[in-house]
Amino acid sequence: MNITTFTLEQLLHKVAQDFYDYSEQNDKIIHIAVSGGNTPKKFFKAIKDYPIKWKNIHLWWVDDRLVPVDSVESNYGEAKRILLDYIAIPESNVHRIVGEATNYIIEASRYSSEIMENVPLDAENCPVFDWVILGMGADGHTASLFPGKIDLTETKFAIVAQHPETAQYRISLSAPAIMHAKRVTFIVTGADKHDMLTKIKNKTITVPAGLVKSILGKTEWFVDEAAASGITKN
Ligand code: 6PG
Numbered sequence: 705m706n707i708t709t710f711t712l713e714q715l716l717h718k719v720a721q722d723f724y725d726y727s728e729q730n731d732k733i734i735h736i737a738v739s740g741g742n743t744p745k746k747f748f749k750a751i752k753d754y755p756i757k758w759k760n761i762h763l764w765w766v767d768d769r770l771v772p773v774d775s776v777e778s779n780y781g782e783a784k785r786i787l788l789d790y791i792a793i794p795e796s797n798v799h800r801i802v803g804e805a806t807n808y809i810i811e812a813s814r815y816s817s818e819i820m821e822n823v824p825l826d827a828e829n830c831p832v833f834d835w836v837i838l839g840m841g842a843d844g845h846t847a848s849l850f851p852g853k854i855d856l857t858e859t860k861f862a863i864v865a866q867h868p869e870t871a872q873y874r875i876s877l878s879a880p881a882i883m884h885a886k887r888v889t890f891i892v893t894g895a896d897k898h899d900m901l902t903k904i905k906n907k908t909i910t911v912p913a914g915l916v917k918s919i920l921g922k923t924e925w926f927v928d929e930a931a932a933s934g935i936t937k938n
Contacts (some may be wrong), residue, residue, distance in 0.1 A: 705905050707925040709932040712893060716750035718926065719837070719891065726834065727757035735823045736835045737764040737877060737885075739847060740779025743839050743893050748787040758793035762822065766836060767848040767865070767876035768801035770808060777872075778803050801862075801875045808864040812875050816862040819881070826884060831861060833885040836877070840892050844900050844911025848876035854912040855879065879916055886921040893927070898934030901927065 710718060726734045738744050765779055773781040780800040788798060799818055805811035823831035838846045845851060848865035861881035865874045882888060890913065892901060903909040917923035929935075 705925060706923060707905070707927060707932075709927050709929060712746070712928045712930075715891065715893065715926050715928050716747045719747040719889075720750040720754045722835075723751055723761065724754045724756050727760045729760070731757075731760055733762060734760055734834045735762045735764060735831075736837070737766045737833050737882075738779075738783065738837050739766040739839045740768060740782070741839045741841075743891050744779075744837070745782055745786055746893070747891070748783060752787055752790050756791070758791055758797065761793065762797045762799060763788075763793065764799045764819070764823075764833065765801050766838060766882070767874050768803050770805065770811075770873040770875065771803050773803060775803075808873050808875065812860065812862045812864050815875055816860055819861050828884075830884040831881060833881075835887045835889065836882050836885040838882070838888060838890045838913070838916065840890055840897060840900065840913040842896050842900055844904065844909065844913045846890070846913040846916055847882065848874040849879060849912040849916065851911050854915060856883075856915065879912070882916055883919045885918050888916065888918040888921070888923045890923075890925045891927075892925060892931045895930040895934050897927075897931040901925075901931055 768779045769777045771777045775781060801815050802811055819831045823833060826832050840846050843851055850868050856879045858878040858880055860878055863876055863878045865876045904914040
């Protein structure tokens with residue numbers, strides 16, 4: 705398991721620097737999918753200050769909750785409020801899941817079609833994202849792929865999921881859509897993730913965050929000191 709431990713500050717700037725580096729590749733169009741939850745909000749703040757060539761970056765969401773954009777639960781909504789409203793990214797480069805959709809199955813199909821129409825496809829007609837940034841829940845979920853609810857052979861690229869505790873509906877990239885990416889980076893911060901991280905590292909548990917990896921590319925874990933040691937400094 706390719707784990708790198710950073711201070712939180714170093715981690716956030718490493719992610720921002722990588723966004724910058726991707727945007728500077730001779731104007732090549734790059735497709736990056738970001739997750740929701742709290743961790744991305746931290747690196748969105750760091751990214752905002754980097755001179756990223758956003759015309760070269762297409763932003764996608766790994767998953768989103770089926771809530772209105774103005775809800776703090778909205779992954780897109782929070783990204784908009786923290787980052788998108790402050791950067792010059794072409795509207796056509798922002799590919800959100802429509803959280804206010806009333807028919808979840810239709811929205812999953814729509815998002816899947818948008819992916820197919822924009823993200824380069826491989827020989828198996830599967831989208832190949834350049835970079836998928838994942839988080840990990842303390843229960844070992846990633847994206848909206850929850851323990852016991854992950855299908856590594858799913859043929860759809862976007863699926864309807866439901867949070868096991870809150871029953872909240874979500875749209876998520878499927879495991880195969882993530883696993884065909886060139887690069888999958890788990891960004892895990894906080895002492896509450898230490899136990900699950902250790903179990904995955906020691907292969908003593910089978911959970912989505914331990915199963916999802918890039919099939920042909922790079923899979924890496926960027927963790928902060930708290931998640932690595934279980935100890936919070938303050
Ligand atoms: C979501 C995310 C989810 C998240 C993990 C970690 O929409 O909630 O995609 O998979 O990445 O729950 O969340 P934190 O970064 O808040 O710990």
